[in-house]
Amino acid sequence: MAVTAIVTIVPPASAAGPSCGRASWYALTSRTASGERMDPSKLTAAHPRLRFGTKVEVHNPRNGKSVIVRINDRGPFVKGRIIDVSKAAAGRLGMINAGVAKVCYNVVS
Template identity: 60%
Template sequence: MAVAFFHPASPALAQCGKASWYAEQGRTASGERMKPGARTAAHRTLPFGTLVEVRNLRNGRSVVVRINDRGPFIKGRVIDLSRGAANEIGMVSSGTASVRLSVLDGKVGPAAEMCG
């Protein structure tokens, strides 16, 4: 599987890998209160507020999330979704899914086609 990593200076690239979901309580790294039913997510480097389309490569379902937290901190994972977002793409029961991330800024990076 080809992977292109996001860099804050060039966020238009696609990124593929494993997604997981979480439903913690308390505050996110951006200072917001965690809302498990919201369409939000944690990413290691994308700026807070970035809108990202997350597509489940197994079933084709997608959801648009807003980055408001940092993570995931488990090797091999590229994004942690809120439970609400994970439910939208059908991955709550499995816990993880292979996904493609695309930053919604009107551009598609050259790695987008390489992501399965």
């Protein structure tokens, strides 16, 4: 009896190009969905589907600033937002005062 395998090749998320939309920031100290404690001084982020530990480059096209964050939480839970970043990441993106900003992100690893 012959065994046939069917293989589906799925390109990595970064191959699809950048995802763009609105981002917000948060600074809690509770546990994240990954089980680790949220530390606002770390470069982390919440995303609804990316695997925990995924590194994502987030870019603010308005000012040209970028930061690489690690996904460690789930969210955002507000319609129209694509990612929530930590306060430290928001500072590097220049979006603390605004609270929300249009960003684009790419998966880097």
